[in-house]
Amino acid sequence: MFRFRSQRYALVKYGSYALLMLGLFLLQSSRxxxxxxxxxxxxxxxxxVASVALxxxxxxxxxxxxxxxxxxxxxxxxxxGLSALLLSLFGILFGLFGAEYLRPVILSALSGGLICMxxxxxLRYLFYDLPVYRAGLAWALxxxxxxxxxxxxxxxxxxxxxxxxxxxxxxxxx
Numbered sequence: 001m002f003r004f005r006s007q008r009y010a011l012v013k014y015g016s017y018a019l020l021m022l023g024l025f026l027l028q029s030s031r032x033x034x035x036x037x038x039x040x041x042x043x044x045x046x047x048x049v050a051s052v053a054l055x056x057x058x059x060x061x062x063x064x065x066x067x068x069x070x071x072x073x074x075x076x077x078x079x080x081g082l083s084a085l086l087l088s089l090f091g092i093l094f095g096l097f098g099a100e101y102l103r104p105v106i107l108s109a110l111s112g113g114l115i116c117m118x119x120x121x122x123l124r125y126l127f128y129d130l131p132v133y134r135a136g137l138a139w140a141l142x143x144x145x146x147x148x149x150x151x152x153x154x155x156x157x158x159x160x161x162x163x164x165x166x167x168x169x170x171x172x173x174x
Contacts, residue, residue, distance in 0.1 A: 012167035016040045016062070017052060021068055021160060024048055029075045040146030043117065045072060047155030049091045050112030051162035054104050058095030065091030088125070109159045110152065119146060 010053060024044045035042045045068045053061025069084030076083060094112045102108040121144045129135040 004064030005125055009169045013165060016165045016169070017060075017064060017162070018058075018067070020158075020165070021045075021048060021064060021071070024158065025068070025071045025075075035150050037150050038142045040143040040148075040150065042149060042150035042154055043120075044083035044151060044154045044158050045087065046090070046116035046120070047109060047113035047151065047158045048162065049087050051109045051159045052115065053091045053095035054098040054102065054109050054112065055162060055166045056095075057099060058092045061091030062088045063091070065089070080147045083120075086120065087116070090119070105162075106156060106159050107164075110155055114148075115153070117151065118144075121147070 028042055028044055049065040049068055051062060052064045065087035066084050069082075069087035072083045072087075091114075094116075097102070098108060098112070121140070125135070125137075125140040129140055
């Protein structure tokens, strides 16, 4: 009886995470809800992956990072699979690091999302903005500042939602 109940709760929990991930993707990529500031758009995906990796571990973080990266590849001009590779590696590494050295609190999740956003911005500048548009460093920093201003409050909200789902469907809480 307990085994069936825990499997059902895990299925519902991961299904809820998947629906949240899909909802976040639709919010940040749809025409009417896509926010822009100084050339940067909001991206809640790194904060979602960091939250899941911090609360559920590296396997769930890597899996949801891969799925979120594939969703982002649908709406991106980057080669397919690059964001999936980056987010899945980030989910695995941050999950391993978080399990060993971090407490599952909001500052840990926000710092993880911030690290992922920084790596994405540096790679985007070096391999896309600089060679294609000949963009200057000041332009890239302004775009990154716009992304940060938009994403940090949304990342805190994502952490609260993921933590609530985790607490609702975890075995030790039940």
